[in-house]
Amino acid sequence: MQLSKDELLRAYRMMKTIREFEERLHVEFATGEIPGFVHLYAGEEASATGFCMHLDERDKIASNHRGHGHSIGKGCDVDAMMAEIYGKATGLCSGKGGSMHIADLSKGMMGANGIVGGGPPLVCGAGLAAKKLKTGGVAIAFFGDGASNQGTTMESLNLASVWNLPCIFVVENNGYAEATSSKYSVSCDDAADRASAFNMPGVVVDGHDFFAVYEAAGEAVRRAREDSAPTLIEVKINRYYGHFEGDAQTYRGKDEVKNIRATKDCLDKFRAKVTSAKLLENSDLDAIDADIAEIIDNAVDRAKAAPKPPVAELLTDVYISY
């Protein structure tokens, strides 16, 4: 699991872009300018990055309501994402999808999804297509501990196993399904335990450590790509904000997030590891920080200045006749 300097820089840039995007949205949402809901991915960056670093143009992902990190990881344009969240015509989906329906099929990003457990069935389809067309592609569904309880997820795990599909099911267990603790709502102790019932390996990884996720993800991707075999990986992780922006988080302990930020932050851990190993300099990472800050600033400015979708296009792209 040796990464080149360029790969390390790419991983940090991806995580930092997600973090800066989400931290800025946290601030901007409070101004009331953003329509609809946003569910922030801050704190979970190592998960999307650890997986997406292994993907290429052959591969597809399906995301969930907390989809900004996955979208950035799969290469969606940050300007167009920000515009989409602001509901502007320059957005990835022409401003009609918003945060929870961001999609860019040209990048293999099959969509954020407002339906809990909506992603796993989609990757079965994408995995089946890749297998039949022999593209070598893999399909990854990112979903939460809440979705791990959904019937759609169980059916997808079963189908992927029965058909030996090149699919990876990633449970990003951040401890809460909205406000309900996964300790209460998930009947098994680790969602990864469910894999054995579907005759596939189930693994738990520390989602605060990019290198832990990257290593496990690499093996799962290899297994899918080379052997057309599915895997379930549970990433134990924490989110820094509420289920949605505006969530008072009365269900979380006092200083819970503060302590996690202080001791487990994936960006801090990454920086400490690569600089102490003398693989990167702090200045390398500082330069990325500055660059990303400017990119996000510009994305927000452009999104605010962009036009709204014209009324004449109200129904465009909404209903499709097959």
Added chain:
Amino acid sequence: MSLDDHTAAVGILANPAAGRDIRRLVAQASVFPIAEKRNMVTRLFSSLGGLGVGIVYMMPDRTGIADRIRHALETPPPAGQIWPRVEFLDMPIEDSAADTLAAVELMVARGVGGIIVLGGDGTHRLVAAKAGDIPITALSTGTNNVFPAMREATIAGLAAGLVATGQIPAAQAATRNKALRIDVNGAERDMALVDLCTSTTLWVGSRALWSAEGLDQLFLSFAEADAIGLSSIGGLLRPVTRSADAGLWLNLAEPGAGTMTVTAPLAPGLMVDIGIEAINDMRPGEAVPLRASRGVVALDGEREIEFSPTDKLSVRLEWDGPLTLDIPGVMTYAAQNGLLTRMDETSRHAKLRGD
């Protein structure tokens, strides 16, 4: 019996996290369900309670074993069984190795006469770090372990109960183990019970050491030919028993690049070719410096310490590992001394009558 200072107490540490690592993906390592750990614990209760152990201290957790035990305690034990009182230790839960360390410290402070451990090599390593001279009853919950054995919990509970209740002296029932201690920049950092391996891999990553790639040096406190994991490399070349006054250290190489190549079972279902440059006996107290300038140190199969060119590391073999119960020995002693037998009433009356 009232729960006073004379009540026999035992600690049970069941690691909920054991058995979910990457070896389930890269090898055919077993999955050990939480439900079975819970069943093992209740079987321990039956044995311990039947022998007069009054209280069991357990580590709390957020992942299910504690809840399932509490649920089991809500209903009376099966007919004919006596279960001890069970107390979950009052401690913060971090869902990390720190929980195990804290729980063992509390068990020791409460004066337990033994600690029964359900886990793998890594869990036993953590318990050993804090158990002092409290004897450990080692139970494996998986197929990837060397230090603990796969045993029936009922029997392990009997052995632990016999010792905790003073029916068998601990000094007679327990065996001292060796330990591999690692010093970093002149200060002791950590220890391993079975194997300590360096790898040129730079990251702790997903922790379990599952690939031969980058393996550099291997230190073994004992090496059995029928073991699984890293210690099998030494075990297949020069077996060393747990009681031998020596260990092994090996310099490893790419297959074909050393003086010989051994095919070793690195994980369940995973046979790997390992090149051997050199194999040496390791004497207690001898400090062997590590030759790699950068990489990770794996303790009992789990990557734990990342080191860089500025660090100086060395490994020592010491006879200061934990005490572990010799379960067959304890049960043999119990049999020879009739500790689990009693005369039937009819037999006694017959003797009184002189029949």
